[in-house]
Amino acid sequence: MAKQMSVISFTGKLGNLIGYKRNGEYFLRSMPEKVQQTAATRRASRRFGIASRKGAFIRHAFYGNLDIHCDSGHINRLNKLLIAAGDHHAAITGFRFNQHSGVDRFFTVAPRLFSNGILNIPAQTIAGYKGVAALEVKVIATRIDFTSRQVAGSETVTLMIDPDTTFQETNVSLEVPGKGSLVVVFQVRAMYRDGPSRNRQYMAADIIAVAAPQVPKYAKKRTYPKRTRLLPNLTYTHAYPAIIQLE
Template sequence: MAKQLSIITFTGRLGNLIGYRRNGTHCLRSMPAIVRQTAATRKAAQRFGMASKRGALIRNAFSGKLDVTCDGGHINRLTSALIPSAGNDTSSITNFRFNRYTGTDSLLPLTPRLSRNGVLHIPPQTLPAHKGISMLEIKVVASRIHFATGQVVATESAVLFAKTGEPFKGAACDVDIPGTGTLIVVLQVRGLQDHIPSGNRKYFAADIIAVQPPQPLHPTPHKRIYPKRLRLNLPSENTAVAAAPQLLRPRIQRE
């Protein structure tokens, strides 16, 4: 491995040289004169290619909806989770963290559960108090991805707020996006102080909490299926709503 010390650095192929970046340093290596591939290495390359393609689809589906800054290695980590099954077993990415430094369980102790009818239940719980954090922004992002055709069918999101250090009476969110493909649900939690996001990355988390494989679709003939918005149902006496009445109506973004 040689380091690039010139003023102008590059990545990619240049003649018989390949430039790349490793741990923030630009490096250089030469291309091999002869590449010998066995059946095993060809299969490994195919698995990597499929996993990389599906990982890119997942990232593109959520990139415009997430407000959490991903760590620098999230692309490789996501691809690595998909490689063993060549991307066919997407359930392997359940609990994947877009920010590896913080998981949603550190801010929201009880994990939400996705029911078979497509409703995500956030259980009642007492939210832990954090220094410099008065409120949590809880965002649910759901995406339907058709991996066979390489298309993102639809991506929807919904947001609610809850005060820290106080009982939270739970919520339910309908995430069953119509269409054919795999349903992937991401939970994003951010710590806020006076409605301003904290600058500390340990209060930013975004995890894939549920992956639902494609379900048989039997639409009525000549009936068009329209995408729907995610809806959050809150208890009538939720302390989070009482603390911030102007935020009673969840903000819903739609692509």
């Protein structure tokens, strides 16, 4: 590993060298002359490729609505979570786009998502910070179909909260129809009188919930009595979809 000292730095492949960025600095490493893969390394490579593509899809689904600066390591951190998670996407709950601060810094009692699409923010005391006039809370709910890699829709709700006060319980309805999982990001920014804070300790954006797609359930088949015009010895049934009662 060598550090790039030139005026123009680069990332990617250049000849037999690979440039990459880590913690804001640029480095070089040489490519191996020959790579011999085993069955295990090929499986690991496939898992990494799937996780990387899925991670890029998730990030770009939220980038347009985020108002904070993500830390330089958030891409690798999300990929590691996805590799371990496999198809269990709820495992990315708790992921921080900014590792230097989390939602729990501002809300000691965590918000929770009910399966009926209601995000409950419990009542609690919001701490005050020197010079901070308000806390901006932005809830970003995005419906993601991980199979087809499509975003079905997105909804954002913004709240302004006075710091150093008792926050009253609030319910936010997140209605994002479509197929796929509902991924919810909870963003908090400290606001001064002249605009948002640029201190990374006073901005957070965490994935607080991943609701799996709802599998439709159907009511029991209703059997209708035979009518004179129907063929004999045949039973006609009609299945009606049940209304899904969420928690």
